[in-house]
Amino acid sequence: EPEVTQTPSHQVTQMGQEVILRCVPISNHLYFYWYRQILGQKVEFLVSFYNNEISEKSEIFDDQFSVERPDGSNFTLKIRSTKLEDSAMYFCASSERLRQEAFFGQGTRLTVV
């Protein structure tokens, strides 16, 4: 069964460092998303991406964040200068164009120290 895969599963980084979280969405999906979940809190939308550009972003997704689809399979989230409060599980998801069923990856646990 097709699935969304994310790497790494766990990333520890020093405050102020840049991190890149990687995702391989389901191959025939056209919409891609990043969500985050701070420990014990709800899943929050960060950004959606379609046709090689951001289609929507939340207020969490500030200038420190960027997304890219560098090739036909990978979808990345970059945090330019990490802060302690960026520590969270980051989930990538993808969906087919006209349906809102989003399939999630296993997540990357980002710990900023």
Add this chain to the structure above:
Amino acid sequence: TQLLEQSPQFLSIQEGENLTVYCNSSSVFSSLQWYRQEPGEGPVLLVTVVTGGEVKKLKRLTFQFGDARKDSSLHITAAQPGDTGLYLCAGARSGNTPLVFGKGTRLSVIA
């Protein structure tokens, strides 16, 4: 403001009991999904409902979308310890808007 309110927040029941959890909003959704999330893992899609009044069954799980498409419920019959987890509802308000999640109901089924 919470766009999607889930209740109860926590639920602990004995194996074999039935339960219902709720997802409510003042907004209309074009579709609503239910997910289950295990600790340290991503949400796993259980079902999508799109039509007001729609009922979907997945083995012992019954999902219902309200007639006005503002609320949904998940009923589990004869709960088992394997049903333990965080149940999340998520809604899309229109075709291309991102999913908004509720805070979830944490279910614990005790053997």
